[in-house]
Amino acid sequence: MSTEVRVPTLGESVTEATVATWFKKPGDTVAVDEMLCELETDKVTVEVPAPAAGVMGEIVAAEGDTVSVDALLATISEGGEGAAPAKPAAKAEEPKAEEAAPAAGGASVDVMVPTLGESVTEATVATWFKKVGDSVEADEMLCELETDKVSVEVPAPASGTITEIVAAEGATVEAGGKLAVMSEGAGGGASAPAEGGAATAAPKAPAAESAAKGAKDVENAPSANKMMAEKGLSASDVQGTGKDGRIMKEDVMRAGAAGSKAASAPAPSAPPRGPVAAEDEAREERVKMTRLRQTIARRLKDAQNTAAILTTYNEVDMTEVMALRDEYKELFLKKHGVKLGFMSFFTKACVHALKEVPEVNAEIDGTDIVYKNFVHMGIAAGTPQGLVVPVIRDADAMSFAEIEKAIAEKGARARDGKLSMAEMQGGTFTISNGGVYGSLMSSPILNPPQSGILGMHKIQDRPMVVGGEIKIRPMMYLALSYDHRIVDGKGAVTFLVRVKEALEDPRRLLMDL
Known part of the structure; x- marks a missing residue:
């Protein structure tokens, strides 16, 4: 029995494409959904999966041919035994x-x-x-x-x-x-x-x-693989912008020669090890860094080398947020099945501030500034394996309950090491909560290519002057680290003040003030 492989829907107002690359040839064994070829339109790159398992038959449209929607690309003989002979x-x-x-x-x-x-x-x-x-x-x-x-x-x-x-x-x-x-x-x-x-x-x-099917599911554009090989880059050094995080040729070009050198030689960033006495060396333990720790070290150093990182500070009175949370936490849990925490308030406050100061939610691409008209919020999470940043997509369109559910679910998956790469890519802004570990103040490092990261800290009772009187209030220091190449001091301070105002009077979030 023969199955036809046809051109899929290419997108709105797109009627034809060019066959860019065939990954299979006649006689090859293929699995269901394994990528057969790649089509290029004037807007996007489209992958064509196998509609059935079997053996590749005739390839009708060769590389370079122009094909229209639903045109015949190839045939597959179902149930074929590629290795039978x-x-x-x-x-x-x-x-x-x-x-x-x-x-x-x-x-x-x-x-x-x-x-x-x-x-x-x-x-x-x-x-x-x-x-x-x-x-x-x-x-x-x-x-x-x-x-x-x-x-x-x-x-x-x-x-x-x-x-x-x-x-x-x-x-x-x-x-x-x-x-x-x-x-x-x-x-x-x-x-x-x-x-x-x-x-x-x-x-x-x-x-x-x-296994071959799994490998093809994450196949990058062939032109991107070729360029990465030429530039000495690995896939982990390049952030993909294609479908499901797929790396395209343009992504490799953006990584640049500077990123290639930094990625290929991370060792010189650490000072050379000095002489160690024999008796001390006998009491040392040498453990190889995990891949995750190596990547964390490289990316953080790359951020310092690339961005002009500056940090501005403020403090927020958490009285109103804590009172609101205490008043509604039981009802919130009963209705939504998830606990009401502080992270949803901070996420909402940041979304509110990002609308007023959009450059904090933007990134630099060569000589262009790319403004994001959406918020994919990264929530930094410490795990036994190291720091990871799962991304809550379209956080600006979520309710408090949806944000809390997403944070709880991704936090649990992060601790269990179950997050996929796609769940940690594409963030536009990040929140890091060092307060859970008791940190009173710190300067967070940017998560490239983002231009801003908010650091939360420990809530601590401190004497404050309120209305001319000294009162004890639960206070938290806030830190915004930002890329000074794109964000000016005025914008950074304005952002942090808006976050402070929204948290000290949560009603402002409801009224979009």
Whole structure:
């Protein structure tokens, strides 16, 4: 049975496109939704996924051809066996393989590296929770991988026994790479893969096909990959603006030669290690930095090297916000199923201030200033693995309850290392709450390419002069770090004053004052 691959809807008022790149050729095995080719219009780049699994047949529209909406691009033969011819030959050469499989206790299954996230192509094996010979259940966690942004758990694809660990702890693996081999069913032995190699070729194919599908899901534009290779950049050094965070050629161009040099040589940013006495060295412990920590270190230093960071301070009387929260927190929880915290007030106050001072919600792109007519609010969160910044998209259109639910959900996912790369990209402004750790005052560092970040701090009772009288009030210091290249002092101070006013009189938020 043959399935047609046709040009999808290209967008409003767009009727034709050019075939930019084919990622498959006739005879290749493809999985459902695996990217087949890329089309370019005068506005966007469109990926064309496989409508069915099978084998690529005829490619009707070659690279460079102009095609209209719903035009035929190629055909796929459903249910095709791309590797079928190799199986009989393997069995003929090793007739004992079929007899060895039952003795081994079941078919061999490869444990593959899962999809790691947008623009992430490799990871480090952090911890193995099982060893060779251990029995496992389907979906039981086998190991944990670390990328430069998130931790990824790898579940068992089937019930059985671990027969071989291919990638040990500390090894670097690519998306779709092999981590281990296991034997399905009870009583699997370590010798199964060697003796049953030919007989188990078929079960391995679906796993590899699935891994290939995962790798293609995060495929960057080929022109972007080529330029990154030329400039010495990795995908983590470039922020993608394409669909689902996909890196385009223009994104690599924006990263620039300066970013390339900083990314390729992060070590010189640290002073050289001085001489250490032998007795002191014996009492030291040397631990390799995780990928996440390396990325945090590089990005923070890049921010200092690139932006003209300046910080302005103010303080806010939290009396009214605390009173409002105490009055309605039980009713809020009962109606919305989530606790009313301070973060929703601060998010709303920042959204209100960003409308008046839009340059704090903008970014620099070469010699242009890009003003954002929306607010994707980054909420910095400390996790056991390091600092991450999940993004609450379109926070300016959310209610208090929606903001609290989004923060709670993404905070929990951040602590569990479950955030995807897409959930941490595209922020326009960031809030960092050091007060939860007891910080009284600090100067937050920008999260590039953003131009502003608000630092919250500990609420502390202090004597204040109110109406000519000294009263004890719950006070919090606020810090706004901003990029002085785009934000002037007047704008920064105005922003912080508007946040202060909105928090000291929350009614202003309702009246948009």
